[in-house]
Amino acid sequence: MMQLTGFSQFSDTVHYYVNFSGTGNLNRTNTTGSTYLLNNTLQFQVNKKKFSINSLASHVYGKNATVKTNDDFLGILNLDILKGIQKFYYWALTSYEKSFSLKLDNRFQAGAGVGYTFVNIDKANLEVSDGVLFETSDLSIPDAHGQTSYQTLRNSLRVKYRFIIKEMFRFDGINFYQPSFSDGNDYILKLKANFSIKLYKWLNFTTTFNYNRQNITNTENLFLSYGLSMEKFF
Template sequence: MTHLAGFSQFSDTVHYYANFSGTGNLNRTNTAGSTYLLNNAFQFQVSKKKFSINSLASYIYGKNPSTKTNDDLLAILNLDILKGVQKFYYWALTSYEKSFSLKLDNRFQAGAGVGYTFVNTNNANLEISDGVLFETTDLSIPDQEGQTSYQTVRNSLRLKYRFIIKEIFRFDGINFYQASLSDGDDYILKLRANFSIKLYKWLNFTTSFNYNRQNVTATENLFLSYGLSMEKFF
């Protein structure tokens, strides 16, 4: 999650932020075998007074005794303009995703929009944004219209938040609702939330919650994982 100081505190110096989290869970019995999930993510951010560039790459792999459950990749590159100097800002985004669990072979999105920051301090951040994305998609299974490949334009609504308590506890998340402008039944829902406890100045214990739904194929996934995250400001 992005960490930015308040508007009055932000200088024109270039700021960098890097975060790596490795979380997962494992269940093993002598009768049913092993079930496990690995959830790794890397985030890098470059910030100046009038713009910031954010990148995210995440990979999830899961398996139970009988089959693979997850093999999911997500990469996002996001540009925010004027976010550090005023509440109303502009954004542009491009992303690539593939997901075994959602029956998604490839999805590419690119677009832009506007956002509004309600709160942005060292300990709290709350913002909402909206915009338009062009998407091209290849599916592993036919959708409700019998298609395996299609293009569409989506409205992308995003809610982003971060709260830090006593510099030890942090709760952050980002939620997307992306509905096709041509088909009301074609929507994507992504809910992501993290709760972290600071163990050291650069090390946290982190619990992550993820829920994703792709309505055209009636596929969804939900997982809760825990582990460690490392972060660095420079």
């Protein structure tokens, strides 16, 4: 599960939020050729006072002078219940992921849990949630047990935060730790942080840091990208 972020408190009327970010980096020399990474993310949310529905689709593609380094897709659908009216809330989630860099052909997760909001004001937000996910995965390479396909139950611990300074600077992020109940060496770690500078009321310059690790195959990726993001409430 990756980033699903809202930036306001909502009344009992329906509100919508859409965000598209296109970031990346490029390096070219006359000796090694070109290296590039493209990171595109689209988010859409429907928010009411008692529940919110959040969706996300992201694609990362990278290549250096000789080989492809990234071709990673993530899709998420998330439901939060009672989050807008009390600190203690409930969530349900389903996600699909494939990742060339993590040697993951397919991963499907679905589950539910509870969360607690420590801070939720216009300029600051801090949440912690936990729950159980069912996962089925197909791998490009054998894992530590020689498997290329398996199912497991995972604990999913999430820490999410957002801080806005002087209506111009925003720092937000979301971190996941997902160990398997049946194997302590089988865990997924996802760290994502964004720093944005507002250029216009709907346009931001954004720098994104991502780190992902799939320990069962000893694979990981890390990248830093920068570019523009556009967002709109309506």
